[in-house]
Amino acid sequence: MSEAAALGLEHVTVHLGGRPVLHDLSLDLVPGEMLALVGPNGSGKTTALRVMASALEPAAGRVLLDGALLADRARRMRARDVAYLPQGFRSHWNLTVAELIRLGRERGAGWLPGGVAGGASVRGRPVPPPAALDLDRLLTRRLDDLSGGERARAALAWALAAPARLLLADEPTASLDIAHALAVMRLLASLRGAMTVVVVVHDLGLALAHADRVAVLDGGRLRAVGTPRAVLASGAADDAFGLSFRPVAAAVGTWPVAVAPEPAGAAVADGAERPKRG
Numbered sequence: 687m688s689e690a691a692a693l694g695l696e697h698v699t700v701h702l703g704g705r706p707v708l709h710d711l712s713l714d715l716v717p718g719e720m721l722a723l724v725g726p727n728g729s730g731k732t733t734a735l736r737v738m739a740s741a742l743e744p745a746a747g748r749v750l751l752d753g754a755l756l757a758d759r760a761r762r763m764r765a766r767d768v769a770y771l772p773q774g775f776r777s778h779w780n781l782t783v784a785e786l787i788r789l790g791r792e793r794g795a796g797w798l799p800g801g802v803a804g805g806a807s808v809r810g811r812p813v814p815p816p817a818a819l820d821l822d823r824l825l826t827r828r829l830d831d832l833s834g835g836e837r838a839r840a841a842l843a844w845a846l847a848a849p850a851r852l853l854l855a856d857e858p859t860a861s862l863d864i865a866h867a868l869a870v871m872r873l874l875a876s877l878r879g880a881m882t883v884v885v886v887v888h889d890l891g892l893a894l895a896h897a898d899r900v901a902v903l904d905g906g907r908l909r910a911v912g913t914p915r916a917v918l919a920s921g922a923a924d925d926a927f928g929l930s931f932r933p934v935a936a937a938v939g940t941w942p943v944a945v946a947p948e949p950a951g952a953a954v955a956d957g958a959e960r961p962k963r964g
């Protein structure tokens with residue numbers, strides 16, 4: 687069996703504030719894949735990730751990790767297997783970056799033989815060094831004294847410090863400049879195989895260029911899931927955002943890929959071709 691986790695959502699429905707925000711969501715993660723979750727604001731991406739992290743109990747449906755109910759797993763087993771980086775992660779304490787990373791290591795250390803001394807690999811799974819997130823110069827700096835993007839990279843380092851089998855990262859690139867956003871997506875892509883990666887990302891170009899599969903959520907429903915090429919061609923993203931996306935670079939799956947969004951009406955008016963559905 688692959689060390690990377692197989693996560694399955696089966697007919698998951700979630701109500702928040704008395705309102706359904708996820709409707710009958712079924713999604714199987716392929717062990718070792720990188721799945722990008724995209725969709726408009728309020729479409730349910732964070733909610734879906736919280737369900738996957740067992741941070742939120744669905745009103746209906748089941749979440750399975752390697753075929754067994756995730757909720758039935760002991761908390762410490764879940765903490766070992768699942769690394770969850772919430773949106774806008776904030777530490778309770780004004781730690782240094784090095785202390786935050788150490789805290790992340792300790793999250794998994796109790797369950798690892800001999801603890802985690804740090805390094806490039808634990809139990810055969812990669813633990814990226816701080817330099818991979820351009821944090822080596824910031825290790826002694828306190829979180830409150832960092833810029834938003836620097837803090838976001840420190841938060842990702844915290845999530846990656848213990849070697850999990852499933853990484854759930856909610857908008858890790860939201861406050862990053864384009865070079866750091868690209869570096870983070872490449873880093874997450876490099877973890878594929880060793881772990882299963884789910885990343886919520888707003889930049890469709892980044893999602894299409896790096897993920898094995900893309901899932902489009904809209905109105906709490908899964909509108910499409912498949913390879914970047916298939917999802918772009920399906921028109922699901924066009925419908926979700928009310929825009930017309932078309933690939934600008936020659937091939938989806940290479941960088942740089944830009945998707946040129948235009949208001950759906952404008953694409954017709956200026957003769958641009960709308961991607962074929964299928």
Ligand SMILES: Nc1ncnc2c1ncn2[C@@H]1O[C@H](COP(=O)(O)OP(=O)(O)OP(=O)(O)O)[C@@H](O)[C@H]1O
Nearest residue numbers: 702703704707725726727728729730731732733734
């Ligand atoms: N605690 C809550 N109580 C009531 N409604 C909530 C709560 N949390 C989220 N919602 C609603 O659930 C829906 C889905 O929210 P969610 O945070 O999952 O969206 P999202 O796709 O992650 O959005 P964004 O792109 O803005 O981060 C939204 O309509 C939101 O207003």
